[in-house]
Amino acid sequence: xxxxxxxxxxxxxxxxxxxxxxxxxxxxxxxxxxxxxxxxxxxxxxxxxxxxxxxxxxxxxxxxxxxxxxxxxxxxxxxxxxxxxxxxxxxxxxxxxxxxxxxxxxxxxxxxxxxxxxxxxxxxxxxxxxxxxxxxxxxxxxxxxxxxxxxxxxxxxxxxxxxxxxxxxxxxxxxxxxxxxxxxxxxxxxxxxxxxxxxxxxxxxxxxxxxxxxxxxxx
Amino acid sequence: xxxxxxxxxxxxxxxxxxxxxxxxxxxxxxxxxxxxxxxxxxxxxxxxxxxxxxxxxxxxxxxxxxxxxxxxxxxxxxxxxxxxxxxxxxxxxxxxxxxxxxxxxxxxxxxxxxxxxxxxxxxxxxxxxxxxxxxxxxxxxxxxxxxxxxxxxxxxxxxxxxxxxxxxxxxxxxxxxxxxxxxxxxxxxxxxxxxxxxxxxxxxxxxxxxxxxxxxxxxxxxxxxxxxxxxxxxxxxxxxxxxxxxxxxxxxxxxxxxxxxxxxxxxxxxx
Numbered sequence: 223x224x225x226x227x228x229x230x231x232x233x234x235x236x237x238x239x240x241x242x243x244x245x246x247x248x249x250x251x252x253x254x255x256x257x258x259x260x261x262x263x264x265x266x267x268x269x270x271x272x273x274x275x276x277x278x279x280x281x282x283x284x285x286x287x288x289x290x291x292x293x294x295x296x297x298x299x300x301x302x303x304x305x306x307x308x309x310x311x312x313x314x315x316x317x318x319x320x321x322x323x324x325x326x327x328x329x330x331x332x333x334x335x336x337x338x339x340x341x342x343x344x345x346x347x348x349x350x351x352x353x354x355x356x357x358x359x360x361x362x363x364x365x366x367x368x369x370x371x372x373x374x375x376x377x378x379x380x381x382x383x384x385x386x387x388x389x390x391x392x393x394x395x396x397x398x399x400x401x402x403x404x405x406x407x408x409x410x411x412x413x414x415x416x417x418x419x420x421x422x423x424x425x426x427x428x429x430x431x432x433x434x435x436x437x438x439x440x441x
Numbered sequence: 442x443x444x445x446x447x448x449x450x451x452x453x454x455x456x457x458x459x460x461x462x463x464x465x466x467x468x469x470x471x472x473x474x475x476x477x478x479x480x481x482x483x484x485x486x487x488x489x490x491x492x493x494x495x496x497x498x499x500x501x502x503x504x505x506x507x508x509x510x511x512x513x514x515x516x517x518x519x520x521x522x523x524x525x526x527x528x529x530x531x532x533x534x535x536x537x538x539x540x541x542x543x544x545x546x547x548x549x550x551x552x553x554x555x556x557x558x559x560x561x562x563x564x565x566x567x568x569x570x571x572x573x574x575x576x577x578x579x580x581x582x583x584x585x586x587x588x589x590x591x592x593x594x595x596x597x598x599x600x601x602x603x604x605x606x607x608x609x610x611x612x613x614x615x616x617x618x619x620x621x622x623x624x625x626x627x628x629x630x631x632x633x634x635x636x637x638x639x640x641x642x643x644x645x646x647x648x649x650x651x652x653x654x655x656x657x658x659x660x661x662x663x664x665x666x667x668x669x670x671x672x673x674x675x676x677x678x679x680x681x682x683x684x685x686x687x688x689x690x691x692x693x694x695x696x697x698x699x700x701x702x703x704x705x706x707x708x709x710x711x712x
Contacts, residue, residue, distance in 0.1 A: 244465070248458040251451065262522075269521045269558055276557030276587045279564075283583045294605075336591065343593035347619065350626040351647075358650035407642045410658040412688060414640040417659030418527040420681040423472050425530060429674045430665050432534025433520070433562060 233428045240426055281305070372398055459712040468684060475680045479672050486679040491667050493636050493654035497535070497612065500634040501542045504609035510549035512608035513539055514599055514624060515563065516615030516639070517592060519556035525616035527662055528640050529559070532615035533566055534665030539612060540570030544579055551606060552585045554615075555595045560587045596620035600627040613637040613652070614661060617644050625651035638664070 239261070246258030284298035312328045361367035378384030379395020424430035454462065478484035504511045513536055518529035536552065543550040552563055564585045571580035588598035600623060603611065611628040613621070613635065621637075621644040628635045629651050637648035638656025648655045656664060659681070666674035695706035 248455055248462040248465075250453045250455045254452075265521065269519070272556075272558035272560070273590070276560040279560045280587055283586075286583065336594070339597070340591065340593040343597045343623065344619065347623060350622045350651075354622055354626060354629075354647065354650040358646075410640070410642045410645070413659040413685070414642075414662070416681045416684050416688070417640075417662035419468055419684070420472075420677045421527045421531060421662045421665075423469075423680075424666065424674055424677050427476075427673075429669075429671065429677070430530065430534060432537045432566065432665055433530050 229428065229431070229434065232434055233426075237426050240422070277305070454712075457711050460710050467687070468680075471683050472677060472680045475676045475683070476673060479676045484676075485672060486675045488663070488667055488675045488678055491656070491660055491664065493638065493656045493660065494535075494664055494667050496634070496636055496654045497539060498542060500610035500612075500636060501539065501546060501548060503634055505546040505548045507609045509609035510551055510606050511539065511543050512603060512606065512611040512628070512633070513550060513552045514611070514613045514615070515552065515554035515559060516613065516617045517555045517595070517620070518616035519558060520562070521558070524640070528616040529556075531662045531665055533562065535612070535614050535668065536563065537566050537570050538668045540567040541574050544571040544574035544576045547576070547579065549581070550584060551602060551608065553588050553595075553599050553602060554586075555588065555590060555592070557587050557590060560585070592618065592620055596623045599624050603627045603631060603633070607631050608633050611635045613639075613648070614656065614664075615639065617641060617648075619644075622647040622651060628652075 242261065243258060246255055249255075281302060284302050286292075287298040288295045288302065308328075308331065311331060355373070358366075359370045359373055361370050375391065376395045376398055378387065379391040379393075379398075384391040384395075421430060425433070475484070475486075479486065501511055515529060515532045515536065516525075518525035518532070520526055520529055540550055540552075542548075550567065552567060554560075554563060564582055567585055568577070568580050568582070571577050586602070588595045588602075599620075603624070604627060608628075608631075611633040613624060613628075614637065617624075617637075617639045618641060621639065621641075625635060625637060625648055635652035636654045636656070637652040638661035639645060639648065640658045640661055642658065645655065645657055663678050663681075666678050691706060691710075695710075698705055699707065
């Protein structure tokens with residue numbers, strides 16, 4: 223594959239669009255801003271289309287597994303069945319006009335399966351937090367002892383029992399969260415922002431090419 | 442329409458954007474100067490060790506010895522807009538390195554992600570890495586898995602993959618939110634060596650608690666430069682440090698002036 227097609231053209235497009243969008247971010251120029259808005263909307267539309275490509279790729283991978291009876295083919299067939307039922311309910315019924323207006327069946331499927339499923343998985347988090355905290359909160363050295371002490375103060379400051387033990391816990395927890403903790407979080411935020419700028423410049427100059435699939439290292 | 446825009450449009454800076462734009466120009470100058478010095482061999486930048494990146498090869502080696510796969514999760518990020526884009530770009534760079542090592546060691550690699558747009562990109566990145574390692578026949582496209590677009594369904598899917606496939610090494614690099622600990626603890630339960638990294642400051646403590654190595658914030662974004670060992674890329678990290686010093690100077694001057702009731706720096710920033 224020629225380097226021009228695989229590397230130079232995508233890089234040129236990326237650089238031109240990036241400069242275009244940067245200028246839209248800083249300049250007040252109604253006509254230009256309107257054109258930039260259209261470009262951004264077009265990008266969103268293109269991004270939405272990727273779901274179609276992914277559905278095809280997913281169907282291909284799982285259909286292959288089912289046809290060849292590879293390990294996990296039962297789960298794959300279940301996935302394909304559920305996926306096509308949802309597509310049919312969401313789009314097919316509307317397309318053939320059986321269910322005009324709002325598709326209540328799709329909303330019911332969503333509320334009955336997806337929402338409780340999401341809540342269930344999210345609720346697992348409290349057990350995982352407990353097990354991770356158990357490992358992290360061990361006073362093995364000075365730093366971890368400091369973490370343990372801060373953790374206990376913040377926990378006591380956030381529960382009614384803590385205030386009963388000592389009235390100063392809530393204000394101490396508030397101070398810990400809003401002064402040292404926020405300072406640390408801001409350091410991370412500023413560093414991440416500067417690193418993002420550096421990464422984008424590396425990308426625009428063509429040094430960072432991990433996102434470009436078909437380019438060999440060193441090209 | 443473009444001609445009309447160029448001829449008749451009225452141009453000015455958006456309110457509050459003149460200073461950021463000036464900073465952007467300064468940034469470009471700093472980067473340009475650094476790269477010029479490197480090109481002329483006047484300056485050779487160095488980068489400090491990143492133990493988390495060094496641990497990647499070790500973790501893949503361990504997976505090879507144990508005959509178990511390697512899992513790589515790109516996270517929730519996309520390549521459309523927002524805070525997650527740079528993290529996804531950085532993660533793809535590291536994925537290429539991980540995939541090449543896996544190909545060299547003949548270790549199966551499973552890649553998972555949430556944004557469907559990554560299906561083609563991640564597949565191509567991994568395929569290219571296998572090509573570079575001279576083992577294109579070992580590449581399995583079915584191991585590059587778009588799980589789902591829904592956050593907790595994604596977490597559930599990845600947890601299931603980790604529990605079933607029992608990878609000896611799990612890399613969680615990219616943008617993660619509330620599902621970070623769910624995935625990291627699943628890896629911990631099966632005894633996988635875990636290297637994680639994100640710039641989401643709310644999730645970093647979870648990764649630190651549950652994983653063996655963590656790339657904190659900017660370390661994730663500089664990992665690509667670190668792996669490449671290319672002086673130009675490392676030079677951009679040096680430029681980043683120069684900008685950090687400039688930022689600290691602005692913050693300090695602003696804080697001192699504000700202490701005396703002078704809002705000069707604040708007014709300048711809001712220009």
